Amino acid sequence: xxxxxxxxxxxxVSVGGAVFAIALVVLALVPWFTGSTFHFHIAxxxxxxxxxxxxxxxxxxxxxxxxxxxxxxxxGAYASVLLVTRLGVPFLIAxxxxxxxxxxxAYLIGKPLLRLCGVYFVLITFAxxxxxxxxxxxxxxxxxxxxxxxxxxxxxLFGIVLEHQPEVYVFTLVxxxxxxxxxxxxxxxxxxxxxxxxxxxxxxxxxSGIPTARTQNAAFVIGSAIAGFTxxxxxxxxxxxxxxxxxxxxxxxxxIILVTGxxxxxxxxxxxAIFLVPLPEFLRSAQQYQHIIYGVVLILVLRFLPGxxxxxxxxxxxxxxxxx
Amino acid sequence: xxxxxxxxxVNGVILGTLYLMMAxxxxxxxxxxxxxxxxxxxxxxMGAFAALIGVTWLGLPYALTLALTVAFAILLGALVExxxxxxxxSDELSGMIASLGLAMILQNGALLLFGPDPQAFPSMVxxxxxxxxxxxxxxxxxALGVGVVILVGFYVFLMHTRFGRxxxxxxxxxxxxxxxxxxxxxxxxxxxxxxxxxxxxAGGLMAPLFGVSPFIGATxxxxxxxxxxxxxxxxxxxAALAAMLLGLIESFTSSFVSAxxxxxxxxxLVVGVLLVRPSGILGRGES
Amino acid sequence: MSGxxxxxGLGKRFGxxxxxxxxxxxxxxxxxxxLIGPNGAGKTTCFNLLTGTFAPTAGKxxxxxxxxxxxxxxxxxEAGLARTFQSATTFPKASVRENIMRGALLRHPLGPVASILxxxxxxRAVSRAEETVVExxxxxxxxxxxxxxxxTLAYGHQKRLGxxxxxxxxxxxxxxxxxAAGLNPDEVDRFGQMLTMLKERxxxxxxxxxxxxxxxxxxxxxxxxxxxxxxxxxxxxxxIQKDPRVIEAYLxxxxxxx
Numbered sequence: 001x002x003x004x005x006x007x008x009x010x011x012x013v014s015v016g017g018a019v020f021a022i023a024l025v026v027l028a029l030v031p032w033f034t035g036s037t038f039h040f041h042i043a044x045x046x047x048x049x050x051x052x053x054x055x056x057x058x059x060x061x062x063x064x065x066x067x068x069x070x071x072x073x074x075x076g077a078y079a080s081v082l083l084v085t086r087l088g089v090p091f092l093i094a095x096x097x098x099x100x101x102x103x104x105x106a107y108l109i110g111k112p113l114l115r116l117c118g119v120y121f122v123l124i125t126f127a128x129x130x131x132x133x134x135x136x137x138x139x140x141x142x143x144x145x146x147x148x149x150x151x152x153x154x155x156x157l158f159g160i161v162l163e164h165q166p167e168v169y170v171f172t173l174v175x176x177x178x179x180x181x182x183x184x185x186x187x188x189x190x191x192x193x194x195x196x197x198x199x200x201x202x203x204x205x206x207x208s209g210i211p212t213a214r215t216q217n218a219a220f221v222i223g224s225a226i227a228g229f230t231x232x233x234x235x236x237x238x239x240x241x242x243x244x245x246x247x248x249x250x251x252x253x254x255x256i257i258l259v260t261g262x263x264x265x266x267x268x269x270x271x272x273a274i275f276l277v278p279l280p281e282f283l284r285s286a287q288q289y290q291h292i293i294y295g296v297v298l299i300l301v302l303r304f305l306p307g308x309x310x311x312x313x314x315x316x317x318x319x320x321x322x323x324x
Numbered sequence: 325x326x327x328x329x330x331x332x333x334v335n336g337v338i339l340g341t342l343y344l345m346m347a348x349x350x351x352x353x354x355x356x357x358x359x360x361x362x363x364x365x366x367x368x369x370m371g372a373f374a375a376l377i378g379v380t381w382l383g384l385p386y387a388l389t390l391a392l393t394v395a396f397a398i399l400l401g402a403l404v405e406x407x408x409x410x411x412x413x414s415d416e417l418s419g420m421i422a423s424l425g426l427a428m429i430l431q432n433g434a435l436l437l438f439g440p441d442p443q444a445f446p447s448m449v450x451x452x453x454x455x456x457x458x459x460x461x462x463x464x465x466x467a468l469g470v471g472v473v474i475l476v477g478f479y480v481f482l483m484h485t486r487f488g489r490x491x492x493x494x495x496x497x498x499x500x501x502x503x504x505x506x507x508x509x510x511x512x513x514x515x516x517x518x519x520x521x522x523x524x525x526a527g528g529l530m531a532p533l534f535g536v537s538p539f540i541g542a543t544x545x546x547x548x549x550x551x552x553x554x555x556x557x558x559x560x561x562x563a564a565l566a567a568m569l570l571g572l573i574e575s576f577t578s579s580f581v582s583a584x585x586x587x588x589x590x591x592x593l594v595v596g597v598l599l600v601r602p603s604g605i606l607g608r609g610e611s
Numbered sequence: 612m613s614g615x616x617x618x619x620g621l622g623k624r625f626g627x628x629x630x631x632x633x634x635x636x637x638x639x640x641x642x643x644x645x646l647i648g649p650n651g652a653g654k655t656t657c658f659n660l661l662t663g664t665f666a667p668t669a670g671k672x673x674x675x676x677x678x679x680x681x682x683x684x685x686x687x688x689e690a691g692l693a694r695t696f697q698s699a700t701t702f703p704k705a706s707v708r709e710n711i712m713r714g715a716l717l718r719h720p721l722g723p724v725a726s727i728l729x730x731x732x733x734x735r736a737v738s739r740a741e742e743t744v745v746e747x748x749x750x751x752x753x754x755x756x757x758x759x760x761x762x763t764l765a766y767g768h769q770k771r772l773g774x775x776x777x778x779x780x781x782x783x784x785x786x787x788x789x790x791a792a793g794l795n796p797d798e799v800d801r802f803g804q805m806l807t808m809l810k811e812r813x814x815x816x817x818x819x820x821x822x823x824x825x826x827x828x829x830x831x832x833x834x835x836x837x838x839x840x841x842x843x844x845x846x847x848x849x850x851i852q853k854d855p856r857v858i859e860a861y862l863x864x865x866x867x868x869x
Binding site for chain 1: 360408411412416417418420421422424425426427428429431432433435436546549550553557584587588591592594595598599
């Protein structure tokens with residue numbers, strides 16, 4: 001019950017929580033043990049994927065699946081890059097601004113969009129992601145067109161440029177911790193309670209006086225803002241963006257991470273990213289099988305672990321009644 | 325000018341036929357299984373490869389190859405239904421996510437087997453028909469003609485056979501279908517098989533025109549999406565109307581404006597229709 | 612007195628089909644009003660118009676003098692009309708206590724910052740709502756199951772939980788959609804007694820849509836009869852039982868007793 005219910009965790013579960021937290025800390029330290037720049041890079045990508053997927057999870061907590069998440073990462077990336085390169089805005093201001101821009105776009109389109117639910121919402125977000133890509137390609141003066149924007153300035157904080165991977169990693173880790181703490185707070189607060197109510201039974205939630213449309217829109221705005229926030233960090237770390245960077249495939253990769261990790265838990269996106277992002281590196285000899293493996297993992301998780309990897313310990317311990 | 329209009333009209337109809345084959349299969353799968361099948365385009369791709377193998381590797385006649393492709397696709401569909409989709413029959417969202425996984429498996433499987441490069445498909449017929457000033461390549465006429473024959477055949481099957489009626493009943497209402505004596509262990513695998521067979525047939529038909537590679541499934545999938553959104557998920561008349569409309573819009577916009585404008589126009593149309601009428605142009609309103 | 616809950620010429624068309632035509636009646640404060648009629652008479656449509664599920668195409672709904680026509684369901688609840696559902700409708704993954712809490716928090720609204728970030732204000736709201744939760748749980752005899760997951764309860768308990776969630780929103784009037792559906796005769800009797808008790812204890816009015824005639828005749832003060840989307844009669848249970856139009860509607864034509 002640790003992550004699904006909004007009730008306080010019981011003693012037994014907090015032991016599990018502590019083990020999980022220690023495991024996370026150890027995992028986060030791995031790049032320093034190996035000292036490999038490449039491992040730092042992987043760790044940064046894990047953090048970014050976890051962050052974006054946590055945004056997607058927020059939307060999933062109200063029962064919606066967005067396939068436009070990659071586009072919101074793109075909106076944040078472009079917002080930050082344009083602010084920094086065109087207007088000379090410092091990165092530390094551009095970063096929250098990019099979250100606000102992405103959130104504002106979500107707010108504007110959320111109201112008509114969220115009247116649709118289930119597969120219809122998925123379809124329209126899919127179409128919107130394509131529309132974003134096509135429109136961006138049409139405006140090369142803004143987006144760099146198909147050749148994109150290269151040479152994006154590195155992340156800089158108070159005049160200090162983060163030149164090397166370890167520094168970027170520390171920054172990304174702190175940002176991830178901030179996002180997760182924010183989501184934890186929201187989840188355990190009144191809004192999180194409403195999210196859970198809407199996800200479990202939309203009609204009853206509305207009949208209990210919960211403004212379900214506004215609640216879903218709140219989740220959509222928060223989740224998309226987090227996507228934009230991630231996009232800004234990603235753009236300045238990688239140094240290159242183009243409309244193709246934020247195509248449908250990116251949205252799908254977040255869906256895979258989320259579903260594999262666990263759709264309805266807070267830890268799900270973290271676990272999914274930790275498991276899936278480094279996977280190709282371990283499978284280097286079999287790199288051509290990478291996407292096939294992703295596909296198989298996705299189907300197997302859906303079939304046998306609908307709660308994702310986050311639900312695995314409970315499933316193994318068999319401590320909970322089946323069903324639900 | 326009138327020549328350009330006539331030419332655009334012909335191209336639009338050919339495109340519309342391709343889109344309709346994709347969309348009818350897609351909408352049938354949605355209607356029967358309640359699954360938004362993101363892997364639908366990959367079956368188009370597999371159909372194209374099957375045709376390529378039949379014609380160039382095995383040296384079979386084109387017509388026989390197409391027939392074998394369809395038969396192979398039906399079997400494959402039944403297998404996929406059993407192995408992948410069956411557990412998600414009552415869960416639209418999980419079924420859809422599973423189809424994303426399936427699409428990845430199929431596309432990358434093809435990549436592994438055939439490599440990323442486009443493969444040439446030998447032309448089946450050459451030369452052109454001239455009607456006044458209008459020029460229609462025979463290869464396109466062939467694809468159009470066979471496509472129409474397949475669609476008409478499928479329509480007759482759906483409307484006038486017992487099994488077709490059962491399928492339609494299932495699309496309308498799962499409970500009513502039970503009264504028709506529809507047996508789920510047959511109708512689900514065969515429904516999926518027929519749906520993806522249409523996609524595979526489209527792939528086999530279009531391969532001589534558009535070439536073959538592991539990545540060719542994406543565009544037809546996108547078009548199928550657009551058509552079913554415009555026409556309404558699960559509505560066959562809606563799909564027919566929307567497919568022709570889409571083919572014509574694309575052909576005219578790209579002749580008179582530009583190809584990218586055609587894409588943006590259609591996507592804006594999709595978003596607009598979804599917002600105003602989520603159930604499509606001809607679909608019934610959802611409560 | 613401008614009336615308690617008044618329906619004034621209420622009508623609804625779906626496309627070209629009239630589901631409900633010109634329904635006018637009043638549910639009096641402190642009384643139990645029954646809404647009955649054969650299958651397809653428009654009871655559910657009427658109920659949905661009252662609770663905001665659909666907007667009517669004609670007429671008005673007035674509650675304590677205030678026009679609530681076409682308000683979304685959550686605003687209708689806020690105005691003081693809570694509803695229950697025909698089937699057992701709960702938040703299946705949450706505990707019984709949490710289910711009721713979700714309704715009770717309606718009366719403890721928070722500003723945007725507090726509702727996103729929680730904090731002391733939010734905690735206070737929860738502890739005040741807790742009083743309502745305890746009282747409602749007690750009234751519906753759900754206290755022993757407080758920490759059970761709602762989805763694991765027996766059907767009858769889930770139905771009671773549905774009423775509890777509605778009650779927790781502190782309504783002036785409770786709208787019950789076929790409360791007896793799916794219950795065995797014993798449970799129906801107990802449910803009837805429970806409703807009468809709730810009415811006293813929470814100073815409630817009620818509007819009940821029901822097929823179960825014995826329950827309706829026993830607990831209603833006033834009954835409205837619909838047939839083919841139109842009102843054909845209203846009056847006390849005794850009057851309704853004798854009304855030839857009602858007998859005709861239930862027994863005549865192709866209608867079957869339900």
